[in-house]
Amino acid sequence: QITLKESGPTLVKPTQTLTLTCTFSGFSLNSKGVGVGWLRQPPGKALEWLALFYWDDDKRYSPSLKNRLTITKDTSKNQVVLTMTNMDPVDTAAYSCAHSVRITVAGRMGYYFDYWGQGILVTVSS
């Protein structure tokens, strides 16, 4: 049974750095074709992908935010950590982590998010 849970501050001040931790169970991030990603959703707005840590230690970031994001993993703790620097009120959102799985159909390979955490609402305000 795959589960993921986000933890971290729910209130940060502008210019501060946000650090969020995703603690997961039911799978190994060392398993081929697996990833753990971070996504966010401002209240009433659309989903936005932020970053993903792949099973082979590859890390990818949203092009629009890559200068502010760092994703790391702690294998011993089954955790993936996201840091986002220089927080701004527009970054107020529910931040979620999700399990991503590689699926290949007729030679077409893709990664998809099939299990999600409950999300954590982070408010940026002074």
Place this chain on the structure above:
Amino acid sequence: AIQLTQSPSSLSASVGDRVTITCRTSQGFSSTFAWYQQKPGQAPKLLIYDASTLETGVPSRFSGSGSGTDFTLTISSLQPEDFATYYCQQFNSYLFTFGPGTKVDIK
């Protein structure tokens, strides 16, 4: 950067209606596409991957189609539990992009 658009942005429909949502990408080359359903206060749920493959456990009234730059999610007969927001997602070069969403509500 890749841009996804969805149309319509919202629609009102009745139970039993056939509903079609379109997703268009600015760059479809070497990409795969998925559709997610999100209900208020819940995490998104994967419905369809590789544009047309139904995720295990998803009702067969959901279907996906498309290729290149245009993709479609169809609900053949809308059920009360289908009122939600639907997002398309593109995977390309190990990066992900989500569409702006289509909200389906009750007429």
